[in-house]
Amino acid sequence: MKQNIVHNILLGQQHVPKHHTAHAFAPSNIALCKYWGKRNESLRLPMNNSLSISLGEYGTHTSITVIDDKRDKIFFNRKEIGHHTAFSKRLINFLDLFRVEKNKPYFLIETAANLPVCAGFASSASGFAALTLALQKLFDWHLTKEKLSILARLGSGSAARSLWHGFVKWHAGHLNNGMDSYAEKIPLTWNQLCIGLLVIAAKKKKISSSHAMAHTILQSKRYTTWPQTAHQHCLVIEKAIKEKNMILLGQTAQQNSIDMHAVMHASDPPINYNTPQTNAAIHQILGLQKKKHAIYFTQDAGSNLILLFTQQDMPIVLHYFPQVKVILPFANKDASHVSGYFS
Ligand code: DP6
Secondary structure, three states: OHHHHHHHHOOOOOOOOOOOEEEEEEEEEEEEEOOOOEEEOOOOEEOOOEEEEEEEEEEEEEEEEEEOOOOOEEEEOOEEOOOOOHHHHHHHHHHHOOOOEOOEOEEEEEEEEOOOOOOOOOHHHHHHHHHHHHHHHHHOOOOOHHHHHHHHHOOOHHHHHOOOOOEEEEOOOOOOOOOOOOEEEOOOOOOOEEEEEEOOOOOOOOOOHHHHHHHHHHHEOOHHHHHHHHHHHHHHHHHHHHHOOHHHHHHHHHHHHHHHHHHHHOEOOOOOOOOHHHHHHHHHHHHHHHOOOOOEEEOOOOOOEEEEEEHHHHHHHHHHOOOOEEEEOOOOOOOOOOEEOOO
16 A cells, blocks of 8 residues: 555656765654544554644754665664664665665665654654655655655654644545645744753653554543544644734643643553653643743653743743753744754
């Protein structure tokens, strides 16, 4: 089935690499309205629409080179990764989709992420997005980003949203063949918007998001209401972005994240990514909201938190969370203590 998608998308495109090597970067993204649950595991077709903000210069750089060897070679952050690891297997399965002859050509993949990996900051998203963009360059395909998002999705669902900077929405789609499940950029900017990365644990998470979502679909009594709830949240978040309404955006994104984790907590056995430090930080953020600060959080499948606020609340955020890494997804790079990106 995956091969059918690749075949459909690559009709009329180059099937052998045009270049020897290619490089691409893709940003990580944080879902403001989360993708949680698949209606088709193998094609990574989501149950619900989702909507994200990309993290500027935080993401993955990937180079792909054709090699005359008997197997792929994979380096992550300059370290060679063995073929038996889950990381390599997933990557090699993805590359297999694009080999012309059986097992050929083989590739050298050199990939580097500048965010804590597997800790809930969506590094697999930027990883598969960067690889897809690099493949497009290597083969000299002329595919739209929407089509590339369908290919990236086959590696990791959230990778579909990592091909753009700024706000991106991923349409869940209805078709069984997955051809209408693609992402697109929301062409709106918001210069004042800030994203704060609060690293609570930079360690690998215990349960992968793929595993956790499969488990909650089967084992959570609360899952049935999730797709409709998320659908509504996406609509409200898009409205909040259009109106640049921080309270509406923050409250809705935060509620979406709380609802996703509640679905996981309600499964048997429950899944809980929170550490005592996560709970303490959440408590502190809710306290700031009581004092009328428009500072909110969202949390992916990990113990870390992502803060959502505007520049006017930057001093408060830096005061309470001095370790936070602040990203301005739409601002100029010259702000001193923050990492900005001009889209
Ligand atoms: C909580 O995209 O990592 O970050 O498709 O199985 O690779 P797979 O899952 P993945 O799940 C991301 C889950 C999330 C929410 C989101 O990014 O929308």
